[in-house]
Amino acid sequence: MAIQYGSRALRAVQYVKSIPRYLAVRALSGRARAAATGPLSLLRYAEIEPPPLPSERWIRVRTRLCGICGSDLATVSAKGSPYFSPFVSTPFVLGHEVVGEVAVVGAEVEDVSVGDRIVIEPALHCAVRGITPACLPCSRGRYAACENVLGGDIAPGIQTGYCRDTGGGWSPEFVAHECQAVRVPDGVSDEAAVLIEPFACALHAVLRASVLAGQTVLVLGCGTIGLLTIAALRGLGLDNDILASAKHPVQKELALALGATAIVPTGPALYDELPRATGATVLHPEMGKPVIVGGADVTFDCVGASSTLDDAVRMTRSGGEVILVGMPSIPTGVDWTNIWHKELRVQGAYAYGIERWQDRHVRTFAIAMQIIRDGEDALVPLVDARYPLHRYRDAILNALHAGRRGSVKTVFEFPSD
Numbered sequence: 001m002a003i004q005y006g007s008r009a010l011r012a013v014q015y016v017k018s019i020p021r022y023l024a025v026r027a028l029s030g031r032a033r034a035a036a037t038g039p040l041s042l043l044r045y046a047e048i049e050p051p052p053l054p055s056e057r058w059i060r061v062r063t064r065l066c067g068i069c070g071s072d073l074a075t076v077s078a079k080g081s082p083y084f085s086p087f088v089s090t091p092f093v094l095g096h097e098v099v100g101e102v103a104v105v106g107a108e109v110e111d112v113s114v115g116d117r118i119v120i121e122p123a124l125h126c127a128v129r130g131i132t133p134a135c136l137p138c139s140r141g142r143y144a145a146c147e148n149v150l151g152g153d154i155a156p157g158i159q160t161g162y163c164r165d166t167g168g169g170w171s172p173e174f175v176a177h178e179c180q181a182v183r184v185p186d187g188v189s190d191e192a193a194v195l196i197e198p199f200a201c202a203l204h205a206v207l208r209a210s211v212l213a214g215q216t217v218l219v220l221g222c223g224t225i226g227l228l229t230i231a232a233l234r235g236l237g238l239d240n241d242i243l244a245s246a247k248h249p250v251q252k253e254l255a256l257a258l259g260a261t262a263i264v265p266t267g268p269a270l271y272d273e274l275p276r277a278t279g280a281t282v283l284h285p286e287m288g289k290p291v292i293v294g295g296a297d298v299t300f301d302c303v304g305a306s307s308t309l310d311d312a313v314r315m316t317r318s319g320g321e322v323i324l325v326g327m328p329s330i331p332t333g334v335d336w337t338n339i340w341h342k343e344l345r346v347q348g349a350y351a352y353g354i355e356r357w358q359d360r361h362v363r364t365f366a367i368a369m370q371i372i373r374d375g376e377d378a379l380v381p382l383v384d385a386r387y388p389l390h391r392y393r394d395a396i397l398n399a400l401h402a403g404r405r406g407s408v409k410t411v412f413e414f415p416s417d
Contacts, residue, residue, distance in 0.1 A: 012171035017090040026078035037393040056106035065194040066169030067097030068399040088162040089155035095169025096122035096161035099193035118181040122160035128177040141354025191383040200364040202228035205325040205349035215297035222251035226302035234259035235371035248403040304328040313338040385410040
């Protein structure tokens with residue numbers, strides 16, 4: 001039974017389902033990114049009733065900062081794969097990269113208190129939904145791969161920010177299950193804390209990879225996830241050579257600051273520079289892109305575009321590994337002969353959960369929090385654009401054009417009253 005504790009009506013940015021608008025925005029976004037916030041937008045800035053607590057084990061969270069994620073941009077631009085469409089319930093308030101403050105606790109909440117500063121682990125898994133016994137992925141600590149995201153105490157939704165019953169961080173308040181809350185230590189700023197969720201994604205990707213001593217690592221794309229992947233490699237103590245493929249000056253500067261060994265270009269120039277950096281041989285077939293013999297041992301594709309996936313499998317040496325970190329769609333023009341002939345291992349890295357780290361099992365969020373705390377806010381420079389919620393159109397456009405505007409991470413900020 002849902003419990004309402006009398007919170008006031010809220011102004012929030014809400015995604016509203018409309019097939020005609022979706023098709024229009026999808027068609028227009030390839031030519032004009034402003035379509036995501038224009039007259040045909042799937043978003044509305046409106047007054048909504050705050051979501052009630054689904055049970056007494058839930059809490060109400062007052063948002064302090066919330067990031068704009070690549071998956072949010074894919075959603076509002078209608079450019080993502082339709083794969084995730086069965087795993088949402090509309091209308092929903094976006095926002096899952098959140099640092100906030102506990103405003104209300106249900107009567108059975110034990111692990112957090114009113115006033116605690118927290119980040120949210122957004123997966124809406126079996127424990128969140130009150131489902132027992134837990135599904136196989138959840139029982140193994142792979143909460144983001146939960147098989148019960150359509151059932152239980154709340155509406156369908158793979159994460160906070162994609163479920164109509166929870167709300168999300170693009171709102172002054174939302175609700176979360178107590179098991180989703182992770183306390184933020186006093187020494188960690190809000191600007192660092194808002195990066196915990198994407199940093200956990202990057203850490204999970206690195207921990208899934210098999211990076212051995214002396215191997216060369218290639219990171220394709222130096223947006224937020226690419227930069228955090230570099231930070232994760234260094235934060236986990238790996239001293240391998242890291243080649244970072246970056247396009248914009250701010251990305252190059254931050255990649256080197258976070259520990260990249262060298263910068264390599266994007267696009268066609270990569271086929272000249274990376275072989276030089278790795279000692280690989282470049283061959284030219286009768287048609288098509290060059291064939292690379294040698295290359296990086298482990299490649300992280302932190303973009304998810306067809307072009308970067310094709311680059312990844314071409315730039316990785318025989319027997320190497322490609323980790324898909326950036327949110328992909330439906331790739332075209334990828335020559336899978338590279339995977340077949342070079343016997344590459346290609347694997348996805350989605351979200352986070354429980355990791356094997358330092359001879360123990362620990363939440364990815366806990367690792368992220370420890371590294372960020374020990375790093376004395378080294379990641380804070382990534383958070384370089386802050387907007388009030390009512391300027392959501394400007395914020396989204398800044399995020400869509402971040403690189404060329406000299407920006408990395410765009411966040412919404414909320415007044416403390």
